[in-house]
Amino acid sequence: MANINSSSENPKVDLQYRRKKNAEDMKKQVVSFVLMIFLTLIAFAAVGFEELSFGHFVVPFIVVLAAIQVVFQLYYFMHMSHKGHEQPTLFLFSGVLVALLTVAAMMTLVWW
Missing domain, CATH: 1.20.5 (Single alpha-helices involved in coiled-coils or other helix-helix interfaces)
Incomplete structure (x- = not known):
């Protein structure tokens, strides 16, 4: 009764599959987190360099970086990638x- 949605009759196989799947999900979340930190550092660098502030470049650039981070957060941290x-x-x-x-x-x- 505990394994109603299992793919096989062997609970050990299902446990190994779940562990493998959880490890893959955790790896994706760590990579996404590192990418978001990297995008944040790029945004800070864009604001910090006075040479980049010409022609109103910084504000649209930071908005684009923020939109990318929102997609990362929704897709990976809110588990939108799951079935x-x-x-x-x-x-x-x-x-x-x-x-x-x-x-x-x-x-x-x-x-x-």
């Missing part, structure tokens, strides 16, 4: 699309 999370992912990205369209529409109304 069975397709519906919440669809709703989340649909909400992001609606928010972006709303901001674009309001900016268009203000500028015209």
Whole structure:
């Protein structure tokens, strides 16, 4: 009864599979975390170098880095990469699309 969703009748095989899967997930999370720290350091470096501040380069660059970090956090730390999370992912990205369209529409109304 405890192994209703198991792929085999041998609980030892399932335990080994789960351990392997958990190790892979942990490796992906550590790599994602290191990449996010690296992106944060790049953002700090972009703000720290006065040579890069010409032509309003820093603000859009930091916004792009922040968007990349949000995707990393949603995909790996919120477990959106796992099976069975397709519906919440669809709703989340649909909400992001609606928010972006709303901001674009309001900016268009203000500028015209």
